[in-house]
Amino acid sequence: MPDVGDMVTATLAVDPHDETTSVALAVTGPDGTVVLPVVTAGEGGVWSAPVVYALPGVWRLSWTVTGTGAGVEHELVSVAPAPTVTTSSRVYATTTDLANYLQAAPPLDAARLLADASRMLDARVLAYCWYDVDEATGMPSDADVATAIGRAVCAQVAWWGEVGDSVGAAGVGYGNVAIGSVNLGRSVTSVSGEDSAARQLAPQVADELRAPHLHGKITLGALAVSW
Known part of the structure; x- marks a missing residue:
């Protein structure tokens, strides 16, 4: 191509x-x-x-x-388009951060995965947290908070690597399908991509944002701590 x-x-x-x-x-x-x-x-x-x-x-x-x-x-x-990630959203970690977190070479699509994970955490966690931000960029202004959020994003990308899916495709069911003489069946309750492990927050996300040294620097709202 x-x-x-x-x-x-x-x-x-x-x-x-x-x-x-x-x-x-x-x-x-x-x-x-x-x-x-x-x-x-x-x-x-x-x-x-x-x-x-x-x-x-x-x-x-x-x-x-x-x-x-x-x-x-x-x-x-x-x-194919140029291999770059164009996004107007905040991205809280770099591919270097991810490599250091994984202690291994990051995947070639690491920039896209970090952008996706940042958007996911923005919508599901960070929108319900309170912490100081830079007014111009919306990024965390405290170094410890910035590092913790960056590590949480890396944890989400690492989770996707473990489950082998970053978009939720594994949660899409197919009901009853016949291909030649082969019949496939799956419960209709699994027809949503939201059922996939890829749409779950990585357990390590909570660990990073609840670290003791962040006390007083970041407050997690009720929705943010419900996972």
């Missing part, structure tokens, strides 16, 4: 072909823009053209062959 910004050489093999064969390519981007790159004939009936994937999304390559071997061929290409 190409990444956004990649320039590739698209090719089409035409058989049969002769001196009457002509090939054109129309490249349609995810935004509907159509580009007509220069197509070059090569050896063995292979035509090629440069294609730049300037946007992430699904691109369509439409080849039109006239003369001998005439025909039309379409190809869909899925282009």
